[in-house]
Amino acid sequence: MRPARRVGKKSRQRLSNAGKIAALMSSYHLDHLQHLETEAIHIMREVAGEFERPALLFSGGKDSICLLRLAEKAFRPSDLPMPLLNVDTGHHFPELNEFRDRRAKQLGGKLIVRTVEDAIAKGIAQPAPGEISRNRLQIPTLLAAIEEFRFDCCIGGARRDEEKARAKERFFSFRDSFGQWDPKNQRPEIWNLYNGRLNQGENMRVFPISNWTEMDVWEYIQRENLEVPSIYFSHKRPCVRRGGQWLPVNALVPPKAHEEVRELVVRVRTIGDIISTGCVESPATTTGDIIAEIAAARVTERGSRADDKSSEAAMEDRKKAGYF
C-alpha cells in the first residue's frame, strides 16, 4: 500500500508560492475526471446497494474497460459483487475476445459469455433471410441471458455523447418485462437520487459513464494507465473499401472482385462487429497519440459504425426493442 497522502496533493504541487493562499482556498477541488469518477462510483455502489442480482456488461472495449476500473474503485478490497456478462456475436475481433478473457481473469471476476450462435441454435434468435449482421440478434440473446440468470440490473458503458437517443437516456434506464425502453415515459432523475425499484420481471440498465465523452474515456485510460486491446492502436491490416469506409478484410463478407482492397496502417476508434467497424488511417501508437488525434478529429466516433447509419433513429429503435 502506498503511504498516506491527501487526495489531490499532486495537482497542488504544481502551484507557485504566490498562489499558495489561493491554493488553500481551492484545495478541496476536483478536476473534471475526478468529478466524473466520483459520480460513476456513486452510481456503481447504488447498484450494489439496491439490486439483488446485478451484472456488469463487459465487452473488452474502451468504455467497459473504464467501467471495470470504476468497479474496482467502488468495491475493492472486496471482490466485485457482480459477474461480468458479454454477448458474443460471433463476429467479434479476435483481439477483443482475447483481451476480454484475460482482463476478467486478472480481476478474478466471473465472466459469463452468451453467444448469438447458440441463441440461433436454440431458436431464441432468428435471423431474417439473408441477414448477415448480428446486431439485431444480440437483443434476444441478451434478454435470454438476463432471464437465465434472473439479472435485475445490467451495468453498461453507454455514453450520452455517442448518439442522439442515448443523449436522452437516464443513468437508471427502466426496462419493462420485455426489456423495452420507453423514451417518453422515463423516471425523472433528480440530484443523485436514483429510483431503482422494480416489480417482478422488470429490469434496469444503468450507465455510470453517461456523462463521459470519448475524450474523457481516453484521458481516464491514460491517467489510470489502463491496458486496451491492441486494435485501438495503429497496425497494418488489409482493408476493403465499402460504403465509404475502410472495413477489415474478413472471411464473413469477403471482398468482391470489383472492391478495392489495400493494406493500410489503421486503428479502430470504436469497436463493433468486424463486418461493420470502420478502420481509420492513423499513426497513433500510444494513448497520448490517440488523445491528440481525437482533439484534432473532425468526425464523431460513431461516424465509423455502419450499424448506426442505417437511419436517423436506428439506436432509438434498437433500444426500444431491448438493446443495451
Add this chain to the structure above:
Amino acid sequence: MPLTALSSATPVPVDILRFNTCGSVDDGKSTLIGRLLYDSKSLMEDQIEALERSADITGGGQINLANLTDGLRAEREQGITIDVAYRYFATPRRKFIIADTPGHVQYTRNMVTGASSANLSIILVDARTGVIEQSRRHTAIAALLRIPHLVVAINKMDLVGWSEARFLEIRAQFEEFLPRLDIKDVKFIPMSALNGDNVVDASVHTPWYVGPTLLGHLETVHIASDWNLNGFRLPVQWVNRPNNPTDASLHDFRGFSGQIAGGIVRTGQKIIAFPAGIVTTVKQIWTYDGPVDEAFCPQSVTLVLEHDIDISRGSMLVGLDHLPGSNTELQAEVCWMHARPLQPGKRYYLKHTTHTVQVSVTEIVNKLNLATLESDPAPAELGVNDIGEIRLRAAKPLVFDGYAINRLTGSFILIEQGTNATVAAGMLRPPREIVKPENGDYVI
C-alpha cells in the same frame, strides 16, 4: 498511476460547468444549443452532414440546428423537445455539460431533472412576447432548486429590430418578480440564437450592450463551490467486507463505502454513526489508490472505524460540528411530477440519500401560485407541475439538513407504491432542532 500531465495537444479543462436551458416551445432552446456547438466548433463533420441530410428531406434545404438535439422520432414528428437531452462540449477554458430541458408545460418535471444538478440555468425569452407564465415558472423552479447562477437570454432580438428599449422592458418585467425569489446572480443577454448574435461572437447589432456573450459568460462565471464543506456527512451506500481475502490483513476489514455528501473527514476524527447515535473514530480512509489522511465532498471513499457498530446501507456518518437534525416529522417544498395528484394521507416511499423509508403526507400547507408567486394556503391537492409545501411523517427518523444548507442531505424523492413511479422532488426545510451529542447515549 498518479495524476500525469496530459500531452500538450490537449488543454486540460480545469473544471466542469453544468447548465440547463429552459423556455417554452419555440423560444429556440434547441437552436441556441445547436448554435453554441456550431459556433464553438464542437460539431463534427458527420453531424453537420446528418443535419444537411435531414434538411434536404424535411427542411426545404435549410439546416435546422434543433435537429442536433431533438433525436427521438416523436420529437422530429412534432417539432418539439420531449425529454432532457444531454450535450457535451469543451473550450480551452472549461468543460460543459448541457441539459436541454423541454419547455412544454406537461414536461416541467424534466426541467427539474435537468436543473437539479446545474450550476447555472439559462431562461430563454422570446423578445416579441416577453415574460410569460412559463418564464416565471422556470425562474421559480431555478430559485427553488437554488441554482447559483441564472442567465436570462432574451432571444429573437432580430425580430424586434434590436431594440434596446424592448430589452430593458423585458428586463424590468423580470426585475419586478425576482426580489420575491431567492436568486443572487442574474445576467441578461440580448441575442439571436438563429443568427448567432451574442452567443459565441459579439453582435454588431447591439452596440448598446456592453456585457459578455453567452459563451464568454459561461467560460468565466465564478462557480462558487456547490459543495458544502462545513459539516461532514457520509450516507453509507454499501458495507465493504471482503469474503475470504487472500491478504491476511484484510480478514477483519469492514469498511463503509459512500460518497461524501458534505464537509471534510480526516483520519483520527471523531464521528457519530446514525441511527445508532454512537460516537467513534475514523481509523482509516481507504481508497483504491491508497489510504488518504483527508477526504472531502463529493469524493467517494470507504471509511474504516475504530469500533464495531451496527452500520448498514442507509446509515449516516456525521462530524461532531455542524450537526444535522433527526426527526420523523418533516416539512418540505415539493415539485409534483405525476399525473395522479398528491393525496394527503396516502403512503409513499421516500428516498433520502441512501435511505428509503415509508412516509405519509399529513398536510398540504400551501401551493405556489405561479402567476403571482404568492402562496395559496391549504389547497385540496397538488397536481402535476404544482409546487407546494407539505408536511410528512416518516416511519423512521431521517438524519437530514435543510436543503438551503446542503443540497445532498436536504433533498428527497417520493416514489409511488405499486407503480414505483417517481412522483415528487422534495427540498427539506431546516430541522426544528438538531441532535445533541452531549447526551450520554452518544458515547460508547
